[in-house]
Amino acid sequence: MSAFRDLTLGAAAPGRTALTADWVLGHAAGGHCLIPNGEVVFEAGRILHVGQRFEGEVARRISLGCALISPGLIDLDALSDLDTTVLSIDHGPGWAKGRVWPRSYVERGPYEMYAPEELAFQKRYAFAQLLRNGITTAAPIASLFYREWGETAAEFTAAAEAAGEMGLRVYLSPAYRAGGMVLEGPGQMVPVFDEPRGMAGLDEAIAFVTAQEGRFGGLVRGMLAPDRVETCTAPLLRRTLDAAQDLDCRVRLHMAQGAMEVQTVQALHGTTAPDWLAREGLLNDRILAPHATNATDTDLAHYAAHGVSVVHCPLVSGRGGSILRSFGRLRAQGINIAMGTDTAPADMLLNLLTGLMTARIADIDAPHQRSADFWDAATLGGARALGRDDIGCLKPGARADIAVFRLDDAMMTPAIDPITTLVTGGSGKVTQATFVDGRLSMCEGRVAGIDLAEAQARAQAQFDGLLAKYPERSWQHRPVAELFPPSYPVRQEATP
Numbered sequence: 001m002s003a004f005r006d007l008t009l010g011a012a013a014p015g016r017t018a019l020t021a022d023w024v025l026g027h028a029a030g031g032h033c034l035i036p037n038g039e040v041v042f043e044a045g046r047i048l049h050v051g052q053r054f055e056g057e058v059a060r061r062i063s064l065g066c067a068l069i070s071p072g073l074i075d076l077d078a079l080s081d082l083d084t085t086v087l088s089i090d091h092g093p094g095w096a097k098g099r100v101w102p103r104s105y106v107e108r109g110p111y112e113m114y115a116p117e118e119l120a121f122q123k124r125y126a127f128a129q130l131l132r133n134g135i136t137t138a139a140p141i142a143s144l145f146y147r148e149w150g151e152t153a154a155e156f157t158a159a160a161e162a163a164g165e166m167g168l169r170v171y172l173s174p175a176y177r178a179g180g181m182v183l184e185g186p187g188q189m190v191p192v193f194d195e196p197r198g199m200a201g202l203d204e205a206i207a208f209v210t211a212q213e214g215r216f217g218g219l220v221r222g223m224l225a226p227d228r229v230e231t232c233t234a235p236l237l238r239r240t241l242d243a244a245q246d247l248d249c250r251v252r253l254h255m256a257q258g259a260m261e262v263q264t265v266q267a268l269h270g271t272t273a274p275d276w277l278a279r280e281g282l283l284n285d286r287i288l289a290p291h292a293t294n295a296t297d298t299d300l301a302h303y304a305a306h307g308v309s310v311v312h313c314p315l316v317s318g319r320g321g322s323i324l325r326s327f328g329r330l331r332a333q334g335i336n337i338a339m340g341t342d343t344a345p346a347d348m349l350l351n352l353l354t355g356l357m358t359a360r361i362a363d364i365d366a367p368h369q370r371s372a373d374f375w376d377a378a379t380l381g382g383a384r385a386l387g388r389d390d391i392g393c394l395k396p397g398a399r400a401d402i403a404v405f406r407l408d409d410a411m412m413t414p415a416i417d418p419i420t421t422l423v424t425g426g427s428g429k430v431t432q433a434t435f436v437d438g439r440l441s442m443c444e445g446r447v448a449g450i451d452l453a454e455a456q457a458r459a460q461a462q463f464d465g466l467l468a469k470y471p472e473r474s475w476q477h478r479p480v481a482e483l484f485p486p487s488y489p490v491r492q493e494a495t496p
Contacts, residue, residue: 002443002444003062003063003064003065004062004433004440004443004444006060006062007060007062007440007443008440009440009441009442009443009446009447009448010165010166010167010439010440010441010448010449011439011440012044012045012437012438012439012440013059013060013438013440014059015043015058015059015060016041016042016043016048016056016057016058016059016060017041017042017043017058017059017060017062017438018039018040018041018049018054018058018060018061018062019039019040019041019062019064019069019402019404020037020038020039020053020061020062020063020064021038021063021064021065021066021067021068021069021404022036022037022065022066022067022068022407022418023035023036023038023067023068023069023407023418024038024039024040024050024051024068024069024394025068025069025070025071025375025394025418025419026038026050026051026394026395027050027393027394027395027398031376031380032071032372032375032376032379032380032393034417034418034419035050035051035052037052038050038051038052038069039051039052039053039054040069040394040402041054041056041058042400042402042435042438043438044438045217045399045400045437045438045439046397046398046399046400046438047394047395047396047397047398047399047400048396049396050394050395050396064404064432065408066406066407066408067404067405067406067407067408067432068404068405068407068418068419068422069394069402069403069404070134070375070379070394070402070403070404070405071136071379071391071392071393071394071398071401071402071403072134072135072136072137072379072391072392072401072402072403072434072435072436073133073134073135073136073137073339073348073378073379073382073403074135074136074137074138074338074339074378074379074381074382074383074386074391074392075130075135075137075138075139075339075340075341075346075348075378075382076138076139076171076252076288076290076309076311076338076339076340076382076385076386077139077141077252077290077291077311077313077340077341077342078126078130078135078138078139078140078141078340078341078342078346079126079129079130079140079141079142079341079342079343079344079346080122080123080126080127080138080140080141080142080159081122081123081126081142081143082122082125082126082344082459082462082463082466083343083344084143084145084146084466085143085316085319085342085343086343086344087467087484088319088320089319090487091483091484091485093187095183095186095187095189095475096186096474096475097470097474097483097484098145098470098473098474098483099145100145100181100182100183100189100260101145101180101181101182101183101473102182102183102473102474102475102476103182103183103184104477105472105473106182106192110147110148110149110473111148112146112147112148113146113147113466113469114146114462114466116154116155116158118462119152119155119158120155120158120159120162121455121458121459121462122142122459122462123140123142123155123158123159123162124158124159124162124166124449124450124455125450125455125456125458125459126140126346127159127162127163127166127168127170128166128442128447128450128452128455129344129345129346130168130341130346131166131167131168131434131436131441131442131447132346132428132431132434132442132445132447133341133345133346133347133348133349133428133431134348134349134403134404134405134428134431134434135168135341135346135348135403135434136168136169136391136401136402136403136434136435136436136441137168137169137170137171137382137386137391137392137401138168138169138170138171139170139171139172139223139225139250139252139288139340140159140170140172141225141252141290141340141342142175144175144177144180144227145473146466146469146473149177149180149197149201150174150175150176150177150197150201150227151174151175151176152174152204153174153204153205153207153208155174156172156173156174156208156212157208157212159172160172160212160215160216160220162449163216163219163220164215164216164219164220165448165449166441166447166448166449166450167219167436167437167439167440167441167448167449168219168436168441169219169221169391169399169401169436169437170219170220170221171221171222171223171249171250171386172220172221172222172223172225173205173208173209173212173222173223173224173225174201174204174205174208174225175201175205175225175226175227176198176200176201176202176204176205176225176226176227177198177201177226177227177228177231177232178193178194178195178197178198178199178231178232178233178236179191179192179193179194179195179198179230179231179232179233180192180231181230181231181260181264183475186475189260189264191230191231191264191268193233195233195235195236198226198232198233198236199235199236199239202224202226202236202239202240202243205224205225206224206243206247208222209222209223209224209247209249210222210247213247213249217437218437219436219437221249222247222249223249223250223251223252224240224243224244224247224249224250224251224252225251225252226240226251226252226253227254228253228254228255228257228261229253229254229255229261229265229273229277230260230261230264230265230268230273232253234280234282237253237277237280237282238280238282241282241284241286244286245286249286250286250287250288250385250386250387251286251287251288252287252288252289252290252311253287253288253289254289254290254291255273255274255277255289256272256273256274256289256291256292256293256294256295256296256299257290257291257292257293257294257317257322258293258294258320258322259294261273261294262294272295272296272298272299273299274289274295274298274299274302274303274308275296275298275299275302277302278302278306283302283303283305283306283308284306284307284308285306285307285308285309287306287308287309288308288309288311288338288385289303289308289309289310289311290310290311290312290313290340290342291310291311291312291313291316291317291322291324291342292310292312292324292330293317293322293323293324293325294322295325300329300330300333300335301333303330303333303335304333304334304335307336308335309335309336309337309338309381309384309385310324310330310335310336310337310338311337311338311339311340311385312324312327312337312338312339312340312355312377313339313340313341313342313343313351314351314354314355314358315341315342315343315347315350315351315354316341316342316343317358318354318358319343323358323359323361323362324355324358324359324362325362325363326358326359326362326363326366326369327355327358327359327362327366327368327369327373327374327377328359328363328366328367328368328369328373329362329363329366331367331368331373332366332367332368336381336384336385337377337381338377338378338381338382338384338385339351339352339355339374339377339378339381339382345428346428347427347428348378348428349422349423349426349427349428349430350427350428351378352371352374352375352378352423353423353424355374355377356369356371356374356423356424371417371419371420371422371423371424372419372420374423375419375423379392379393380392380393399437399438400435400436400437400438401435401436401437402433402434402435403431403433403434403435404431404432404433404434405418405422405426405430405431405432406430406431406432407421407422407430409426409429409430411425412425412426412430432444467480467484468480470483470484471483
């Protein structure tokens with residue numbers, strides 16, 4: 001019988017709830033601390049007590065046994081679509097596989113490859129995956145490759161509704177851009193700009209943030225999301241940062257993340273993206289910058305000097321052959337690091353393990369590269385990037401954003417320190433429960449507001465429909481079977 005049988009999925013229980021477990025990740029002296037046989041008590045969305053047994057009255061006490069009660073994880077580049085990057089894992093180069101629009105597609109006119117209801121569904125489905133992996137705060141990210149241009153307020157209004165219904169803390173607004181890359185020939189990619197269109201997208205994002213900020217008891221917050229740095233102009237980014245100041249929100253901007261960007265920005269501005277923005281006076285501590293895998297020493301010095309937070313997404317970067325150089329080196333420079341998933345599976349624990357391994361490959365002697373440092377990035381680092389001290393930690397007065405991870409999985413035995421055990425041997429599959437603002441949003445694989453078995457079938461059908469359209473926007477319009485052949489030949493048995 002479930003330990004959570006007295007709670008209702010999708011609801012906050014009245015009165016005080018006490019969670020007890022073999023381990024609690026508490027907070028003291030500005031950092032996390034482990035509490036054996038610990039207890040967390042919360043009521044009305046806020047934490048009242050973190051320590052050993054609470055002597056006050058509680059409405060219910062839930063014993064979780066061999067588990068870790070942790071702050072909920074914070075994902076600042078959280079996958080919010082049906083991930084198309086998985087198509088590139090074994091199939092390249094990207095320019096030949098629909099990752100860049102060919103001129104022939106542009107001349108025919110780019111179009112939305114998903115219907116509005118499909119765009120709304122994919123965010124709901126993605127939010128469910130985040131909650132299943134112990135992620136309580138997310139800044140959604142989706143691909144623009146299959147879009148007509150940018151994202152729309154309508155789909156993000158639906159996303160805000162989904163977050164409120166399912167119980168996920170989100171920072172969001174529709175992504176916009178002033179340009180895009182166009183493929184003129186094999187490997188020949190050139191930027192094409194339409195700055196007025198980018199400005200219109202920013203206006204729509206500002207209106208969205210103004211309308212949505214603080215909905216669902218504060219679960220929905222605004223964040224401006226210009227797309228990739230090479231698709232933006234200086235005037236667009238200047239207006240973005242001015243708007244962020246007026247709205248008191250963060251700005252996420254992907255930069256220093258890949259060869260195409262580096263080459264394009266060098267051709268356009270004669271330097272790297274972070275150095276260009278620093279020269280333009282466009283770096284400050286409101287900026288969240290995935291992924292920094294191609295950052296130079298000068299770029300990193302700019303980040304450190306201006307308080308830019310790096311959002312580290314080691315799984316998707318590693319799949320593409322790039323790594324952060326290195327996690328410990330950036331931390332030693334005083335750069336705040338938060339974490340992101342940015343790909344399927346939306347498994348933060350898998351990202352922490354990948355980050356740990358790639359950090360040591362990049363620089364075995366760097367400090368700040370223990371399992372606890374990565375857990376810090378996924379909790380305290382994310383909160384710091386958002387300018388908050390009431391999430392990412394378990395302490396009295398903080399929001400009751402909590403993830404419960406089982407420690408008795410046979411795949412993690414023998415277990416040692418709970419953090420090391422979860423980072424080096426765990427996966428999101430050991431997440432037992434997720435609370436957001438004291439509300440039980442996920443319990444033992446079930447997520448509020450969605451039937452996952454039905455949703456999985458719909459998600460696969462929707463992805464298959466998108467895949468069927470890939471030839472329309474791929475170089476030479478080759479069929480899907482040639483764009484993405486199976487790993488091994490498929491042998492059909494002859495019919496007798």
